[in-house]
Amino acid sequence: MDRPIRVLVAKPGLDGHDRGAKVIARALRDAGMEVIYTGLRQTAEQIVNAAIQEDVDCVAMSILSGAHNTLLPKVVELLREEQAEDILVIGGGVIPGEDIPYLKEKGIKEIFTPGTPTQVTIDFIKANVNIK
Amino acid sequence: MDIAERLLKHDKRAAARLISMVENKDPEGLKILQNLYSHSGKAYVVGITGPPGAGKSTLTDKLAKALRKEGKEIAIIAVDPTSPFTGGAILGDRVRMNDLSTDKGVFIRSMGARGHLGGISEATSAAVKILDIYGVDYIFIETVGVGQSEIDIVKNCDTTLMVMVPGLGDDIQAIKAGVMEIGDVFAVNKADRDGASRTAREIEMMLDFNKNVAWRPPVKMVVAVENQGVDQLLESIMAHKDHLMSTGGFELKRQLNAKSEVVEMIKERIEHAILDNSHNEVALEQYAKQIVSRELDPFTVVENLFDNYKSAVSIK
Numbered sequence: 001m002d003r004p005i006r007v008l009v010a011k012p013g014l015d016g017h018d019r020g021a022k023v024i025a026r027a028l029r030d031a032g033m034e035v036i037y038t039g040l041r042q043t044a045e046q047i048v049n050a051a052i053q054e055d056v057d058c059v060a061m062s063i064l065s066g067a068h069n070t071l072l073p074k075v076v077e078l079l080r081e082e083q084a085e086d087i088l089v090i091g092g093g094v095i096p097g098e099d100i101p102y103l104k105e106k107g108i109k110e111i112f113t114p115g116t117p118t119q120v121t122i123d124f125i126k127a128n129v130n131i132k
Numbered sequence: 133m134d135i136a137e138r139l140l141k142h143d144k145r146a147a148a149r150l151i152s153m154v155e156n157k158d159p160e161g162l163k164i165l166q167n168l169y170s171h172s173g174k175a176y177v178v179g180i181t182g183p184p185g186a187g188k189s190t191l192t193d194k195l196a197k198a199l200r201k202e203g204k205e206i207a208i209i210a211v212d213p214t215s216p217f218t219g220g221a222i223l224g225d226r227v228r229m230n231d232l233s234t235d236k237g238v239f240i241r242s243m244g245a246r247g248h249l250g251g252i253s254e255a256t257s258a259a260v261k262i263l264d265i266y267g268v269d270y271i272f273i274e275t276v277g278v279g280q281s282e283i284d285i286v287k288n289c290d291t292t293l294m295v296m297v298p299g300l301g302d303d304i305q306a307i308k309a310g311v312m313e314i315g316d317v318f319a320v321n322k323a324d325r326d327g328a329s330r331t332a333r334e335i336e337m338m339l340d341f342n343k344n345v346a347w348r349p350p351v352k353m354v355v356a357v358e359n360q361g362v363d364q365l366l367e368s369i370m371a372h373k374d375h376l377m378s379t380g381g382f383e384l385k386r387q388l389n390a391k392s393e394v395v396e397m398i399k400e401r402i403e404h405a406i407l408d409n410s411h412n413e414v415a416l417e418q419y420a421k422q423i424v425s426r427e428l429d430p431f432t433v434v435e436n437l438f439d440n441y442k443s444a445v446s447i448k
Contacts, residue, residue: 003156004219004244029220034244039227046233050226053239055148082145 004034005129006056010047011040012071013063020093020114021062027118028060028125044074051079051087057129058088060121068095073106080107086130092116136164139265140171144239147266151241154262155255165258172264173386175207176373177271179285181251181311182295184277187321189228190356191295191365192274196229198366199270200237207239207263208232210274211252214244221245225274239263250284251275254400257288257393278311286314287392290385291372293365295319296335298327312338315349317368323353323361347375406441 009025011018018040025035036054038046051059059079061072072091079087091103092112100111109128112121138146153161178195180188189210196206210225223242232238241263245253252275263271275285286292294315312335320332335351342348350368354361376382407416422428 004221004246006152025222029215029222030218032218032220034214034221034223034242036226036242037222037224038233039224039230042230043234046230049233050240052145053148053233053241055145055152084145 004032005058005125005131006034006036006054007058007060007125008036008038008047008051008054008056009060009062010038010042010050011063012042012044012047012061012075013065013067014041015062015064016040018062020064024060024062024092024118024121027122031122031126033125044071044078047075048078048082048084052082052084056087057131058090058125060125061089061091061093063091063093063095066094068093069099069102072103072108076107088125088129090121090124092121136168139164139168139262142267144266147239147262148241150262151255151259154258155243155246155253162258165261168265169261172261175260175264175268175271176291177260177264177273177289178369179273179275179289179292180295181275181278181282181285181292181314182319182321183279183297183300186277186295186297187356188274188277188295189225191293191319191321191354191362192225192272193229193232194356194359194362195366195369196232196238196270196272198362200235203237204269205237205267207241207266207268207271208274209241209243209256209259209263209271211243211245211256211276213276214246214253216247219246239266239268245276248284249282251278251282252284252288257396260288280310283311283314287389287396289389290376290382291316291369293317293319293369295321296331297322298325298331300331316347316372317365318349318351319354319361319365320351321354321356324355324358328353346379346381347372406437 007028009021011021025037028035036056038050076089079085089108090110091108095111095113103111110124135146135150139150150161150164154165180192182188192208196208199206212221212223212225214221221244223244225242226240229240232240241259243253243256248254256273260271273285273289292314296318318335320328332351332353339349352361352365352368354365376385419433423430
């Protein structure tokens, strides 16, 4: 069906700024997606509730604080509890390479580290969302 | 359980999914809504409109919280503009409503206007019905930031709240036709700023021109971020609700809304039918070229397209 992909761009945890998330949000917008932007300091519960109410195809989280190993899997887990595991979950931000396999094992489908061209993220979302 | 049953059982995901289906013009979604339509009509609908940056989202957040204290369930539909170039959108109204996202009694849905110019999207009206069936007491519709003539909101709600801020223009702006005429209740937000009382006075003056009206819209000063004046504003909204209920205005307003909803849907349908029938973009581009070079005029083009459509329909 020809319709815009809906993406929730969220900032879990206690990061002080959301420059990167806004750049991504803008890039996804320019790629024709509807981006629901929720701002800073989101809990996993807030992110999951928003994802459900907004019926998004993808949750894209940006995190700089170092709490990724806790917060990102928590979101996947809560989505599963809501039977919303069909939503694509991806992450980005300052995430050390050695943590990536763990995050992927926990259900985060891809991690985009600093320097990734936005087009790579766009293509990944387009190729991997579960369009109902 | 299918979506319809789940929606009647107050299932959030079913509501969310059905809104998407209708928004994407999925015929199955429309069918479900058609079947359940008789279950809608119970929620009271408040439209919140005003210029960009006036504080509509923040005020919606505060009004919703005030109603939550009374135990009411709330749904919020927040519309933001869609890019005319890419079809993409940044829907950012939730940023001002973060505390509400974990409240089980609140459902927030962001919608892109998707090419619709009246301040809300084509599917907003259907989304209202879906959330009504889902089961809430109040539905707030927050429009795109409006300019002077986006007044579709008034046809989709029971009470229209117009949010103004100081410093946007002189009193001539207040007496122009358009958005200033549709408010049932006015809020002057950011009332701690210079010029707020003057803005309020100008609105009052504009309202005083309308003699012999059954309802004289109140003008309330608020500072949404500080939660000042919100309870009084809510009282004014409730007073308007009571007024509609006690005068029979409510039935009348809903009938007017239903009428314009039907007219809107007919317009959309005819537009789609004619444009689909004329084989769309390519034909239109061809016509556009001929209009610019003055081989044709737009009036004749419309005549032709209509005739083509009519003969296509009669063949069927």
